[in-house]
Amino acid sequence: MKKLLSSTALIAAMALPLAAQQYTPDPDATPGGIITITYKDDVATLDPAIGYDWQNWSMIKSLFDGLMDYVPGTTDLRPGLAESYTVSEDGTVFTFTLRKGVVFHNGREMTAEDVKYSLDRVTLPATQSPGAGFFASIVGFDKISNGEAETLSGVEVIDPLTVQITLSRPDATFLHVMGLNFASIVPREVVEEMGDDFGKNPIGTGAFKLSEWTIGQRVVFEKNADYWRAGVPYLDGVTFEVGQEPIVALLRLQQGEVDVPGDGIPPAKFVEVMNDPAQAAQVIEGGQLHTGYITLNVGVAPFDQLAVREAVNMAINKERITQIINGRAVPATQPLPPTMPGYTEGFAGFAYDVDGAIAKLAEAGLADGFTTELYVMNTDPNPRIAQAIQQDLAAIGVTLEIRSLAQANVIEAGGAGQAPMIWSGGMAWIADFPDPSNFYGPILGCAGAGEGGWNWSKFCNEGIDAMAVEADSFIDPAAPERLELWSQVYQDVMAQAPWVPVFNEQRYTMKSARMGGDDALYVDPVSIPVNYDYVYVTE
Structure with a gap:
């Protein structure tokens, strides 16, 4: 970086x-x-x-x-x-x-x-x-x-x-x-x-302009001949075909009919692709400032209780979930990814502890568990990850009903505050820019908790918000005092457990x-x- x-x-x-x-x-x-x-x-x-x-x-x-x-x-x-x-x-x-x-x-x-x-x-x-x-x-x-x-x-x-x-x-x-x-x-x-x-x-x-949009079929861009940057774009156009299952898209790429599968390599085909030298030569790997997480809606019972949110954090087997995506990630302990300035080295977060999670539910008066819903994007591997989360929570007495929907529908439910839990996969946070503030304001701060916002946990702590404002009120983005403040912000967030940070993924x-x-x-x-x-x- x-x-x-x-x-x-x-x-x-x-x-x-x-x-x-x-x-x-x-x-x-x-x-x-x-x-x-x-x-x-x-x-x-x-x-x-x-x-x-x-x-x-x-x-x-x-x-x-x-x-x-x-x-x-x-x-x-x-x-x-x-x-x-x-x-x-x-x-x-x-x-x-x-x-x-x-x-x-x-x-x-x-x-x-x-x-x-x-x-x-x-x-x-x-x-x-x-x-x-x-x-x-x-x-x-x-x-x-x-x-x-x-x-x-x-x-x-x-x-x-x-x-x-x-x-x-x-x-x-x-x-x-x-x-x-x-x-x-x-x-x-x-x-x-x-x-x-x-x-x-x-x-x-921009470099391209819209020339066609057929709902449910395709979106077509054509080159903007009057673009102000000389020499670009190189392409005459881009056609986005929608309604394509990722496995079908991969097959079409192998046949020369597709240039980039927008949903990536299907996890079920990842090992096969990487073991084939011809296909592996077409694979591109890149680092990313990414965290995949589960949101816990603090405005919906029983997630309005800290002990319940702590229990869910303790119940999730993050190592097992990373294996579902072929080990292309490391377990996360906090909202920030490890390569982001402000990341807290050595912060342990919540350890995987089934017995401890059960005790936390009992502390919250829910020794018999409860039933709730998890919203998830319907593109593989996200439904399979949701099933792993479902199994983890079943072990502590929580019955999880999975709602597998198109990305836009999950985002809509999250913004409206209708989803008790959301697995963010396929929509998980990748930094808009390389600064620790980007993982707070839109997805954990009070400003993002309103109608339509991306703070799907609806978590709003005015004290932490004030600390975040103080952390951003520097001229120098890399000031050590500023990064220390951001480190404290995320430690304080984790103390309130509005999220379960699950993994940091390679792309x-x-x-x-x-x-x-x-x-x-x-x-x-x-x-x-x-x-x-x-x-x-x-x-």
């Missing part, structure tokens, strides 16, 4: 146009061609303010741009729609200069007014964006989120190509937030015309023999799962 800049170097870098952080195009890339990606489930939405799952994240990133972006295949920041920016000495005022001549897919030129509108929109409660909490440090966020205002007072249009954003405090994550899909710039007139249908009729400034995918581009583009840590803007075909 790239070491983050010290505070002195960070301020110096902020005042520069960032020209040195450009990406060198692949000299072997050949323009043209259309590739095929498969998924089992249909696409829920392509609205950047709403979409937040494994499947649509990279699609949205290819349709839209934000002020900041990342060097392809890395988590290193680079310029996006902002040509340059400056920051005040106290780290609270960012002034962005926009690129000239950038146009939306409908041909209209983008301006600072679009930036203002897009940031207002994503934070308005009516939008129900799961990413709204990322923008909490902008002045005026509290008033817009509680309905007292309709715009962010901290976002000001200086002129058509200049926008100034004032923060209520220094925010070590702010530039990363400006690179998230949630900060994508959208055209007001199209959003207002389409209303709730904007997610099916997206218009952005494996496959590509067809004709696909070109650096392997890192197929396990891109930001454009999950594939950076479509920079891959290409060789025939």
